[in-house]
Amino acid sequence: MEPFTKLSGVAAPLDRVNVDTDQIIPAVHLKRIERTGYGQFLFGPLRFNADGEPNPDFILNHPSIQNPKFLVAGRNFGCGSSREHAPWALEDYGFRCIIAPSFADIFYNNCFQNGLLPVVLLEEQVAALMDKLKQQPGATLSVDLEAQRLWSDDGEFVFSFEVDPFRKRCLLDGLDDIGLTLLHEDKISDYERRMGVAG
Amino acid sequence: MPPKTMFDKIWDAHVVHQESGAPSLIYIDLHLVHEVTSPQAFEGLRLAGREVRRPDLTVATVDHNTPTWELSRPVVDPISKRQLDALAVNLKDTGIAFYDRFSRNQGIVHVIGPDLGYTQPGMTVVCGDSHTSTHGALGCFALGIGTSEVEHVLATQTLRQFKPRTMEVRVKSPLPTGVEAKDLILGIIGQIGVNGGAGHVIEYTGEAVRSLSMDGRMTVCNMSIEGGARAGMIAPDETTFEYVRGRSFAPKGDDFEAAVDRWRKLPSDDGAVFDRQVVIDAASLEPFVTWGTNPGMVAKITDRVPDPASFQQPAEREAAQRALDYMALEPDTPIQDIAIDRVFIGACTNSRIEDLRAAAAVVKGKRVNNGVYAMVVPGSARVKEEAEEEGLHRIFADAGFDWRVAGCSMCLGMNPDVLQPGERCASTSNRNFENRQGKGGRTHLVSPPMAAAAAIAGHFVDIREWKTN
Ligand code: SF4
Numbered sequence: 001m002e003p004f005t006k007l008s009g010v011a012a013p014l015d016r017v018n019v020d021t022d023q024i025i026p027a028v029h030l031k032r033i034e035r036t037g038y039g040q041f042l043f044g045p046l047r048f049n050a051d052g053e054p055n056p057d058f059i060l061n062h063p064s065i066q067n068p069k070f071l072v073a074g075r076n077f078g079c080g081s082s083r084e085h086a087p088w089a090l091e092d093y094g095f096r097c098i099i100a101p102s103f104a105d106i107f108y109n110n111c112f113q114n115g116l117l118p119v120v121l122l123e124e125q126v127a128a129l130m131d132k133l134k135q136q137p138g139a140t141l142s143v144d145l146e147a148q149r150l151w152s153d154d155g156e157f158v159f160s161f162e163v164d165p166f167r168k169r170c171l172l173d174g175l176d177d178i179g180l181t182l183l184h185e186d187k188i189s190d191y192e193r194r195m196g197v198a199g
Numbered sequence: 200m201p202p203k204t205m206f207d208k209i210w211d212a213h214v215v216h217q218e219s220g221a222p223s224l225i226y227i228d229l230h231l232v233h234e235v236t237s238p239q240a241f242e243g244l245r246l247a248g249r250e251v252r253r254p255d256l257t258v259a260t261v262d263h264n265t266p267t268w269e270l271s272r273p274v275v276d277p278i279s280k281r282q283l284d285a286l287a288v289n290l291k292d293t294g295i296a297f298y299d300r301f302s303r304n305q306g307i308v309h310v311i312g313p314d315l316g317y318t319q320p321g322m323t324v325v326c327g328d329s330h331t332s333t334h335g336a337l338g339c340f341a342l343g344i345g346t347s348e349v350e351h352v353l354a355t356q357t358l359r360q361f362k363p364r365t366m367e368v369r370v371k372s373p374l375p376t377g378v379e380a381k382d383l384i385l386g387i388i389g390q391i392g393v394n395g396g397a398g399h400v401i402e403y404t405g406e407a408v409r410s411l412s413m414d415g416r417m418t419v420c421n422m423s424i425e426g427g428a429r430a431g432m433i434a435p436d437e438t439t440f441e442y443v444r445g446r447s448f449a450p451k452g453d454d455f456e457a458a459v460d461r462w463r464k465l466p467s468d469d470g471a472v473f474d475r476q477v478v479i480d481a482a483s484l485e486p487f488v489t490w491g492t493n494p495g496m497v498a499k500i501t502d503r504v505p506d507p508a509s510f511q512q513p514a515e516r517e518a519a520q521r522a523l524d525y526m527a528l529e530p531d532t533p534i535q536d537i538a539i540d541r542v543f544i545g546a547c548t549n550s551r552i553e554d555l556r557a558a559a560a561v562v563k564g565k566r567v568n569n570g571v572y573a574m575v576v577p578g579s580a581r582v583k584e585e586a587e588e589e590g591l592h593r594i595f596a597d598a599g600f601d602w603r604v605a606g607c608s609m610c611l612g613m614n615p616d617v618l619q620p621g622e623r624c625a626s627t628s629n630r631n632f633e634n635r636q637g638k639g640g641r642t643h644l645v646s647p648p649m650a651a652a653a654a655i656a657g658h659f660v661d662i663r664e665w666k667t668n
Contacts, residue, residue: 016521017514018393018493022632027613031264031278033238033285045634050620074514076394079427079493080632081611082329083236084345105397105429106329106343113347164361166221177347178249181355184216184224188252188357191215191226199253 002115003174007096008142008153009069012059013133017074021107024078024086038085039092060093064138072099072129077118078107087114097143099150101126112167115174117143119150119161129157145172202468205434206365206400209340209465213323215357222359228322229334230352231308232259232295234286235613236327240350241289253356254294258317261286262307265300266615267576267603274300279614304447306579306605309333309547313417314579316446320435320462325352330547330629331430332423336416337443338435338465340400343424363429364474366399370407372482377663379557380415381549381627381646383407384422385487385497387479393495396428399475402467403433407481413442414553421548422629425494434466486662488534489631489644491522496631498534500649500661506530525633526641527621535659537643539625541618542573542654543636544647545603546610546628550578554627554647555586559594561651564668567599568657574601574616576608600654612637625653 029041047058054061060068071090077100078086087110090098096116101123103111111118121129132152133139140153145168151158170177181188192198203211216224230253237259244250251257264279266272274280283300290297298304304315308326312318312334324334324341327349334341344358352358368387388395401423403416411419416433423431440459443449450458485499496519498504507519507530523530528537544550544558555577567573575595577583583605586592592602609616610628618624618640627650631642645653648662 017518020493020630020632022611022630022635026634026638027263027611028638030235030613031276031282033242033282035239035242045638050639076397076427079393080329080424080630082327082343082345084239084327084347087345102394102397104394104427106345110345110347113345177359178247178351178354181224181351181357181359185355187216187224188226188355192356195212195226197226197228197256199255 001174001176004096004115004117004145004171006142006144007069009140010065010067010138011070011072011133011141012065012068013130014059014071014073015130015134018076018079019073020080021078021083021086022080025083025089030083030085035088036092038089039094042089042093062137066138067094069094070097070099070141071095072126072133075101075123077103079104082106084110084113087111087116091116099126099129112171113177115171117145117171119143121159121161125159132156202471204365204467204471204473205338205402205432205465206340209321209323210362212321222361224357225323225360227325227352227356227358228256229312229317229324230257231312231324231326231331232257232349233263233308233326233328234261234282235263236346237349238282238285238289239346240353243350244353249354251293251295251353256356257295257353258312259286259290259295260298260305260308260311261300263607263611263613265606267606267608268615270301270604276615303580306581307547307550307607309421310550310578310582313337313413314446314581316443316449319443319449319458320439321465325358329424330421332428333417333421333547335420335423335430335432336413337439338432338462340430340432342430364399366396366401366428366475366477367473368401368403369476369478370403370405370481371478372406372480373410374407374481375484377486378481378484379486379646379648380411380418382484382487383481384419385489385494385644386484388422388426388494389487389497390479391426391477393425393493394427396423396426399428400430400432401426401428402473403431408433409436412553413438414551417551418548422494425629435462486646486649488649488659490526490528490534491519492525492631492633494629494631494644496522500534500659502534504528504530504532504534535661538623538658539571539643539653540622541624542571542650543576543609543624543626543628544574544650545576545578545608547578548629549627549647550576550582552582552585555582555591556589558647558651559591560667561648561662561665562598562600562655563594565598565655567654571654571657572601573599573654574603574609576603577605579605598655609636611635612640625650625659
């Protein structure tokens, strides 16, 4: 996994609550067996009209939102299915940091598995950021994971945020979860013997 | 020892390793695998030169992507076929039990797990699918995981988890007549909201829950994720033990009796403390219909479509307005005046034998309304077989329903069963998200009898006033 330390870039405001994973990537695109290439389908039905043309009203089609790295959204982002295709699609499109007042559990966890940083800010902070980004499309943000700080590059906002220390370390170092767990292989075998479930 | 919740007991019994500040490593007793969320996990294993640690604790089937037409007709979509074939290739020589499209044990993962006796009380169960919460109905800690975690479980038979908090949802007084398990869970979600259970494992307790059959309990636990919860569970009791007894992969004879003795110790101790508690009075519940684009947007059958202006918070108001626009509904329309085009009876929420029996009882001797296309999709090949032995398929066919082969079908718009843009569907599935059942499709979630009655009437009706033949 690619380590995550600092990031700067354009932020896209997606002013919706309860954005579910079916909106992020509809099931019809989950038939592929690869991990990559899902960016083209990201937010499909919102991003494209029925005729396949880009929907000019959707934020990612705004001319000032080029190569966004941050996505700012309403609460309970990523609810619904466990599909990891959702973070894969966001990442493949270029996003590395998602900001919302709250996230659904499985999605939140899936982000960390893929080098995406989900940042939880207060409802008022997200609302203020959302307003700014809607008024100044193309405005840029920066985040420093080590310092747990996120700011707008024009200096208007500086926020600090919480992140679990273990997950933070894994992201900073780009650690592989399975490799970490296999360091405890002996404990797994012990458990299996103790519980009488040895294979 | 201080009193413990059922969740704490199961959790404590599965901790393999614990370091402060890091998630716990918990052992997984049963891992269910399907074609959609596993290919990248197997690829990861291959790239790292790792093997499946416990093929004997892993079970695989195909459900999401399979067509529900007759088995003699092949899968025609080449991308779907490639994914289905990939699973067979990935499983080859691993020793993992695999129920392919033609197997008698094939079906939706969450239907076959309990039905075949794989799922047993006290277990930890995972699957790369959020509705794994279904298995909690047997008194398990069962949760949905992402593909990276699927790979982790395949390689290590463990999962890294921060311990969730506990929440009791106590449903007091019995369920009124005509109010189904589906209505109960829709009512709960309507009350706690779609992220009301976030970070928590819900244990459902109380009279209304205790009196549910296993199939009903599975319906309730299935939709825990729709309330944002990490998992849902119900304490095992005689109903549970009788359900598990005799199933193909359940313990037999003395082993079964010994298992039951262990399972009896699982329920939460008297005085156990939950981090949160919600009490709901079943007497206040009615048959429900969702009107919007998440499962919390729910109304009683005797109610009307709400007016977005009636919502206090601006975000709620906007979401309600967007939902009504998408659903093409006017505020204040009586729910019973909403006409439908399609009916889908199926999905892991409501495709077990009792669901099909309840729906069949409603449609017996009647005809599907002109202009409505209605389908019944059993949750597994075994459920289909059982229903056919009882003649349910004939009742449905005589009424004009299409009787299909087991699979996820129109629950998720991934296989050939999809809504056309603008079509409105009464569905027994669990998600009414935009485009969930097909691009532009409009989903109303209901119980199986409510869906069945809507198929006959052509619009939603109050099942409590239904006259059976
Ligand atoms: S029936 Fe629907 S909810 Fe259940 S596993 Fe299949 S797709 Fe998921």
